[in-house]
Amino acid sequence: MIPDCRLTAFVLFVSNIERSKRFYQNLLGLEIEMDLGVNVGFRNGLALWQKDFALNVIHGKQTPPVKGNDIEIYFETGSIEDAWETVCSQGVEVVHELREQPWGQRVFRVYDPDRFIVEFGEPMPAVILRMHREGMTEEEIAKKTTMPAEIMHQILVA
Template sequence: MNENKPFSYHSTVLFVEDVERSKKFYTEVMGEEIELDLGKNVGFKNGLAIWEGEYGRNVIFGDPSGGDYSSKKMLEIYYETEDMAETYEILKSAGVEFVHEVVEQPWRQLTVRFLDPDGHMIEVGERMDVCIGRLAASGETPEMIAESTMMPAEIVNAILANRD
């Protein structure tokens, strides 16, 4: 990582009404290849990702039926970091408007979301290999990590094998 930039662009996330319909559109019409399908969110090999909208709004804002975000189409620009503490301090010192401060998502990844000067939402999340390593260092078994992160066991095991 560049010492002046502890995070890097990863993907753009579209919040969609029907994941299966959108998955079919992006694979059959747009020719995208699925890299990882976790049900409520799908990552394509080109860096585009889709999230089930209500699920995404609930994860980010708590109650998906309330607030200004319930009826809006949403887009999120996603970055990844190896060092969430450093990233958070950089963002805090820059005076960004946080959507939420650092939180652990239901799949155990640490994330922070904030707005750019025009109100577009940006998320910085710890890379999943870093997340898996953090969980392993805390004493969790590969099986526990696979279950709590929703990552396939073979991916968790491969990540942990590469850390040794």
């Protein structure tokens, strides 16, 4: 069993992020927690990714969607290395190994039995604290992670 694991978001890969964002805001009244342009997170746990960006981040190239690889369920774990070892020991089909995303978060992805993508990632507060311990300044961390400065500062002073 993967230690310290919690469902954080259900992610939809969408063809037009602005149109989808308006739909979920205006029709359902969902409140945006964070808007990074190609990635939008709502307070209820739903997240949207611009499809072409998401598939490129995950697969490393422009990848046409096929059954299952355009929906992702996202979990966070404070023990990303242990989670990776657990998945490897269970013979789960891997989308990609543990790696660092462009924004500094370490993640890996696997397929569930129906080929839906299941992502496991470090919580962003842990990423920010790790970068700070490694000597990065607040400005460097904010630029790398694209996290709003006020949220990043709250994490560092906590």
